[in-house]
Amino acid sequence: xxxxxxxxxxxxxxxxxxxxxxxxxxxxxxxxxxxxxxxxxxxxxxxxxxxxxxxxxxxxxxxxxxxxxxxxxxxxxxxxxxxxxxxxxxxxxxxxxxxxxxxxxxxxxxxxxxxxxxxxxxxxxxxxxxxxxxxxxxxxxxxxxxxxxxxxxxxxxxxxxxxxxxxxxxxxxxxxxxx
Numbered sequence: 001x002x003x004x005x006x007x008x009x010x011x012x013x014x015x016x017x018x019x020x021x022x023x024x025x026x027x028x029x030x031x032x033x034x035x036x037x038x039x040x041x042x043x044x045x046x047x048x049x050x051x052x053x054x055x056x057x058x059x060x061x062x063x064x065x066x067x068x069x070x071x072x073x074x075x076x077x078x079x080x081x082x083x084x085x086x087x088x089x090x091x092x093x094x095x096x097x098x099x100x101x102x103x104x105x106x107x108x109x110x111x112x113x114x115x116x117x118x119x120x121x122x123x124x125x126x127x128x129x130x131x132x133x134x135x136x137x138x139x140x141x142x143x144x145x146x147x148x149x150x151x152x153x154x155x156x157x158x159x160x161x162x163x164x165x166x167x168x169x170x171x172x173x174x175x176x177x178x179x
Contacts, residue, residue: 028068028071028072028074028076029068029071029072030167031068032066032067032068033068034066034068035066036065036066036069036144037065037066037096037109038063038064038066039064039109043098043107044098045063045096045098046063047059047062047063050095050124051124051125052100053100054100054102055099055100055104056097056098056099056100056103057097057098057100058095058096058097058124059096059097059098060094060096061094061095061096061111064096065094065096065111070091070094070111071091073111073113073135073146074089074090074091074113076135076146076148076163077089077113077133077135077148077150080148080159080161081133081150083159084150084152084159086131086133086150086152086157087131088115089113089115089133090115091113093113093114093115093116093117093119093120094111094112094113094120095111095112095120095124096109096110096111097112097134108136109137110134110135110136110137111137112132112133112134112135113133113134113135114133115131119131130152130153130154131151131152131153131154132149132150132153133148133150133151134148134149136149138174138175138176140164140165140175140178143164143165145162145165145175145178146162146163146175147160147161147162147174147175148160148161148162148163149174159172160172160173160174161173162174162175162177162178163175164178
């Protein structure tokens, strides 16, 4: 009986101990051997368009987003997702969108992450995006800031975060408003 009581008590103590955030346990690389994005002239990928809309062209992340950069984006996105209680992404369901001439921001590069391939298809092809996660790459001087956008329409949740090229986090804002 004493062993059983000790076992239960130890379990209760372990639950009371504060644990590190799951997303914070990730140690993503901050750079890698290849450029973060592989784009050609006029910031166009060398790969074929997956889906074309009036305002956006979508491309598969493979061959465009460097593996080390995707790992960094996934870790940061999961950190922000954890803050607002959204499911994590793994990074394998990923597309890049580039604003067309009819877009509000022609040429802007966004990276979209989904929990699985079905959610990616539903959002990109069928325009059904109840949960949306994207990273806009915002040029500031000669560097890129990462502006994260997470939403869950069922909860009326919109979260915006900015991360500078040096990794400084500006919560609850886009990178457009950061000096």
